[in-house]
Amino acid sequence: MFIERMSSWTKGTWFHGVKFVQDTKNKGKIAFGIMAALLLVSGTAAGGYVYQSNVNTLYHISLDGKEIGSIENPDAVRKWLGDRLAAEKKKYPDLALGFNKEISITEKQHYNGKGTRQEDVLNKLASAVQVEANAAQLVVDGQVIAYARDQKTINQTLTSLKASYNEKKATQNLTAGAGNVSPEQAKQMESDLSEVSIKENIQIREGKILPEQVLKEPQLMNRMKKGVTIVSKHETVETLAIPYRVNVKPDPTKYRGDDKTIVQGKNGSKQVVYELVKENGKLVQKNAVHQKILQQPVTKVMIRGTKVKPSRGDGQFRMPSAGILSSPFGKRWGRIHAGIDLATPIGTPVHTSDHGRVTFVGIKRGYGKCMIVDHGNGYQSLYGHLDGFVAKKGDIVAKGEVIAKSGNTGRSTGPHLHFEIHKDGEPINPMLFLR
Ligand SMILES: [Zn+2]
Numbered sequence: 343m344f345i346e347r348m349s350s351w352t353k354g355t356w357f358h359g360v361k362f363v364q365d366t367k368n369k370g371k372i373a374f375g376i377m378a379a380l381l382l383v384s385g386t387a388a389g390g391y392v393y394q395s396n397v398n399t400l401y402h403i404s405l406d407g408k409e410i411g412s413i414e415n416p417d418a419v420r421k422w423l424g425d426r427l428a429a430e431k432k433k434y435p436d437l438a439l440g441f442n443k444e445i446s447i448t449e450k451q452h453y454n455g456k457g458t459r460q461e462d463v464l465n466k467l468a469s470a471v472q473v474e475a476n477a478a479q480l481v482v483d484g485q486v487i488a489y490a491r492d493q494k495t496i497n498q499t500l501t502s503l504k505a506s507y508n509e510k511k512a513t514q515n516l517t518a519g520a521g522n523v524s525p526e527q528a529k530q531m532e533s534d535l536s537e538v539s540i541k542e543n544i545q546i547r548e549g550k551i552l553p554e555q556v557l558k559e560p561q562l563m564n565r566m567k568k569g570v571t572i573v574s575k576h577e578t579v580e581t582l583a584i585p586y587r588v589n590v591k592p593d594p595t596k597y598r599g600d601d602k603t604i605v606q607g608k609n610g611s612k613q614v615v616y617e618l619v620k621e622n623g624k625l626v627q628k629n630a631v632h633q634k635i636l637q638q639p640v641t642k643v644m645i646r647g648t649k650v651k652p653s654r655g656d657g658q659f660r661m662p663s664a665g666i667l668s669s670p671f672g673k674r675w676g677r678i679h680a681g682i683d684l685a686t687p688i689g690t691p692v693h694t695s696d697h698g699r700v701t702f703v704g705i706k707r708g709y710g711k712c713m714i715v716d717h718g719n720g721y722q723s724l725y726g727h728l729d730g731f732v733a734k735k736g737d738i739v740a741k742g743e744v745i746a747k748s749g750n751t752g753r754s755t756g757p758h759l760h761f762e763i764h765k766d767g768e769p770i771n772p773m774l775f776l777r
Contacts, residue, residue, distance in 0.1 A: 400455045403463055405443040410466040411458030416447045418460055422467060430473040434553040437491060438476040442550065445471065477556050479549035480566070482542045487569040489551045490562050496546050499562045500570075504538045507572045507623055536576035541621065544570070567622075574620045577631070584610035586639040596647030597740050607642025610635065651740045655696035655717030659775040660741060662695050662725060663748055663759045671771040680769035681724065681762030684748075688729050688757045692746040694739045695723045695763070695776075703735045709760065710752020713745060726760035727752050 401416040402409055413419070423445065430439050445467075478493040479486045490496045557565060586607035613634045619627035665684030672679055694715050701722070702714035709726035713733070716722050729749025733739050750757040763772045 396453050397451050398455050400450055400452055400457050402446075402448045402450055403467075404446045404448070405467075405470055407444070407446075410470075411463035412450075412455070413457050413460050413463055415460075418464060419447060419467065422464055423471075426471070427473055430553055434475065434556070437553050437556060439473050439553065440476060440550075442472045442474045443470060472552065474550045475553045475556050477549055477551050479545075479547045479551075480562075480569075481545040481547055482569050484543070486549065488562055488565040489549060489556050491556055493546045495559065495562065499559055499566060500540070500544070503563060503566050503570065504540070504572055507536075507538055507574045507620070536574045538572060538574045541571035541573050542569075571621050572623075574623070576618055578616050578618055579613060580616065581611060581613050581636070584612050584635070584637075584639045586610070586642055588642045588644065590644055590646050592648045593645045594648050596645070597649045597651050597743075598647050599651075600647035601644055603642060603644045605641065605643035608640035610637040610639035612636055651738045652697040653699050653718055653738045655698050655719050655721055655741070657696070657717075657719060657721070657775075658741075659695040659721075659723070659763060659772065660693070661776055662723070662761050663690055663692050665690065665748075665759060668758055671769075671773060678769075681726075681760050682772050684759045684761060686748040686757060686759050688747070688749050690748040690759070691744045692725050692728065692748050692759055693742045694733075694745050695741070695761070695772075696721070697741045698723070698739060700733050700735050700737045700739060700745065703731050703733070706752070708753045710754065711746075711749065712752070715739060715745070720766050722764045724760075724762040724764070726762075727754045727758060 398414075400412040400414060401419075402412040403416070403419055404410065423441070427439060427441070475489075475491075477489045477491060478496050480488045480490065480496050488496075490499070586609055588607060613636055614630050615632040617627075617629045617631050618625060619629070661684075663684050663686050665686035667682060668685040669679060669683035671682050692713075696715075696717045698715040698717040700713060701716045702712065704712065706712040706726070709724070711726075711728040711731070713725045713728060713731060714722055715725075725746055727749055728746045728751060730747045731745070732747070733743070733745040737745075739745055748757065748759040754760075761772060762769050763775060764770065
């Protein structure tokens with residue numbers, strides 16, 4: 343603001359001011375308006391004229407009401423102000439410019455008044471007065487983050503920022519980020535309409551600032567991208583599998599690990615509508631809002647053995663296989679036959695003779711494919727000339743469990759199962775124990 347006035351008095355004489363107002367809104371031109379000019383002569387102060395010849399005029403220059411000096415001729419000050427404004431106007435033709443301080447020039451009459459040096463007044467002006475723009479502030483959560491020419495510029499830039507987070511772009515971001523979106527799903531998303539809003543509290547206010555601080559649209563947009571969070575929401579539809587349930591029926595008559603499926607499970611499918619919430623295009627929330635079952639899953643039903651297998655034998659051995667005793671324990675062809683032979687066709691199930699743990703699965707010289715079960719009570723049993731193995735080394739096997747198939751491997755004269763029982767490492771006659 344720039345005010346020029348004349349409102350002073352001499353003894354008995356009132357001058358009511360001439361007020362010059364510079365209108366900052368009027369394109370920066372200095373408009374001088376004569377507000378009033380009135381001369382009153384007081385009837386009781388006729389003596390005032392006596393000193394008329396000693397009266398001189400000084401122009402008092404004030405910034406925001408604080409005087410910085412008084413000079414005899416204000417033209418230099420007026421010129422300085424005018425030039426200063428014109429120079430900025432030339433640089434920033436589309437901004438509304440004004441001074442940062444209220445500058446007033448007040449004419450006063452003095453008796454032998456002494457003024458300030460004009461140069462000092464101009465120096466003081468130069469250090470304190472700046473041209474500033476009447477701009478618009480973008481206030482985000484109470485903090486000014488940018489200045490623009492006007493409110494309309496800010497509003498338009500906000501609108502185009504929001505528009506940049508349209509559906510298509512958001513979908514591309516999701517596709518790139520999530521990695522598990524099928525092209526069909528991405529297409530589906532594109533067709534949905536999103537709802538875009540700003541997370542922060544936004545205010546647009548009038549504000550004064552140096553002209554060079556006023557941002558043009560591209561810089562304003564960049565500043566907004568850093569200071570404003572665009573929240574976009576839209577819906578998407580996905581088809582998902584419904585995993586089947588498993589219904590386990592315990593069976594105490596069967597050993598643990600002995601599972602049998604009686605109904606095969608089958609996954610179902612459902613269509614789920616999700617609300618996706620994104621901030622600046624980045625997915626921050628995914629909420630299921632609706633779902634439709636397309637196909638119900640089929641529950642898998644299985645029977646599970648719960649009986650604990652004893653790893654220790656009870657000493658009551660059973661026959662390891664069906665078959666005819668073809669060779670007994672004892673002396674044979676001048677050698678000790680350490681077990682018994684049971685003539686069986688190749689592939690006949692071989693059962694463990696008592697509870698225990700499988701300690702050997704492999705080939706043994708003379709025995710061919712061979713398996714040894716340790717019964718944990720000082721007894722071991724050995725099964726030879728096998729065709730194949732069912733149990734693995736380390737398995738706990740219950741009495742009667744199928745552990746192998748009989749065969750004709752190793753030093754054998756025909757398909758049969760060779761069976762030994764050892765007590766404390768010494769072979770004994772199985773026939774004494776078998777039941
Ligand atoms: Zn034998």
